[in-house]
Amino acid sequence: MCSITYIFNNEKEVVDYVTKMAHLVCLAVVLNNLHATLSGIARGYGLQKLGAFANLGAYYFVGIPTGAALGFQLDMRGKCLWIRVLAGMNCKGEDPLGKVSRRYWIDSRSTLI
Numbered sequence: 001m002c003s004i005t006y007i008f009n010n011e012k013e014v015v016d017y018v019t020k021m022a023h024l025v026c027l028a029v030v031l032n033n034l035h036a037t038l039s040g041i042a043r044g045y046g047l048q049k050l051g052a053f054a055n056l057g058a059y060y061f062v063g064i065p066t067g068a069a070l071g072f073q074l075d076m077r078g079k080c081l082w083i084r085v086l087a088g089m090n091c092k093g094e095d096p097l098g099k100v101s102r103r104y105w106i107d108s109r110s111t112l113i
Contacts, residue, residue, distance in 0.1 A: 028086055062091045067081060067083075
């Protein structure tokens with residue numbers, strides 16, 4: 001088996017686990033980049049409080065309960081940590097997306113009239 005994870009570790013169990021987790025890590029990177037872009041746009045519009053409340057709600061009200069439920073009740077171990085991060089990022093990314101897209105159209109319409 002030729003895998004890049006063998007560069008760092010030779011144990012088959014570790015390599016198989018990393019291979020299973022790689023898709024979650026890739027999805028987390030994509031969502032993190034999306035959130036960074038939307039946060040920059042929201043700050044440019046002057047919506048700094050939106051970012052603060054999105055972070056608070058996403059990690060404390062969505063991410064931590066999701067991680068606790070998956071980690072302790074379903075015993076998902078390391079996978080629950082990445083699913084928790086993804087749930088928080090998904091929640092965090094949806095709010096600025098809605099606000100930014102709605103604000104953009106409202107501002108554009110008012111300047112055209």
